[in-house]
Amino acid sequence: MLKKIAIGLAAALALLLAFIATRPDTFTLSRTATLPGTPDIAFGLVNDFHQWERWSPWEKLDPNLKRVYGGAESGTGATYAWTGNSEAGEGRMTIEESRANESVRIKLEFLKPFAATNTTTFTLKPAQDGTAVTWTMTGENGFMSKAFSVFFDMDAMVGKDFEKGLASMQAAATAEIAKRAEAEAARKQAEAKAAEEAATATEGAPAVAAPTP
Structure with missing residues (x-):
């Protein structure tokens, strides 16, 4: 009896492993939202790691989160560890490519x-009500990632x-517009005020008599 159970479990495990192996080798997650304002506002929020907070x-997963900024101040070469x-874990981000107001x-x-190691891309496009921002993450699925995806919906x-x-980001863009x-x-x-003060000074200045020929 025990032998049959063991064989059954082994067969089930083999089937599960085989199914996991058929899962996609790569993944792509993407969401889009329209931010108020012109593309330069959204670009400033993602191109500068100091703005990510x-x-x-x-950023709110750990009130004591330790941040280290390096490389360029913003744009290509900027780093954030x-x-x-x-919950927050540990990691590092590096801006590999920055196209002003585009991506x-x-x-x-x-x-x-x-x-x-994954790749994150922000793509910006002018929209009727502001700027359409598409946030995409792509990467490879290792065996553990494939196994995880069997039981959990990573996209969700x-x-x-x-x-x-x-x-x-929409709220931050709204605040930036107000600022x-x-x-x-x-x-x-x-x-x-400066123009008014200049006009007042001119009016109050004593007239200078023209020289007598």
Whole structure:
């Protein structure tokens, strides 16, 4: 009896392993949202790792998250490494390609709780109501990733984080637009005041008599 059970379990395990092996070797996850404002606003939020704290869905997983910025200040060559709790894990990002107001490609390296290297791309396109931002992640499926995908929907799990991040990015873009509007209003007010003061000074200046020939 036990022998039959063991054989049955072995056969079931063999079938499961065979099924896991048939899973795709690569994966692609993607979400799109429309942000208010012109592409340069969305570009600034993703092209500068210092801005990610404003919208990244993973930044709030650990209030004591340790961040290390390196390389270029922003754009190609900029790096960002993080170390956090069991939820945040540990990893590193490097901007490999940056096209102003069009796209940003990032090498994403996970170190803990598991090792993996993926590619993240943000593509920006002008839209009727602002800027369409498409957040895509691609990578290879190792055996463990394939096994995980049998029992869990990776697109739904990670996609939910992408959707949350894009929603936060929308809020950050709205705040940036308001900030720029305030700065522009202050600039115009300062210019108007300077012009008014200059006009008052001119009016109050004593007239200079023309020289007598």
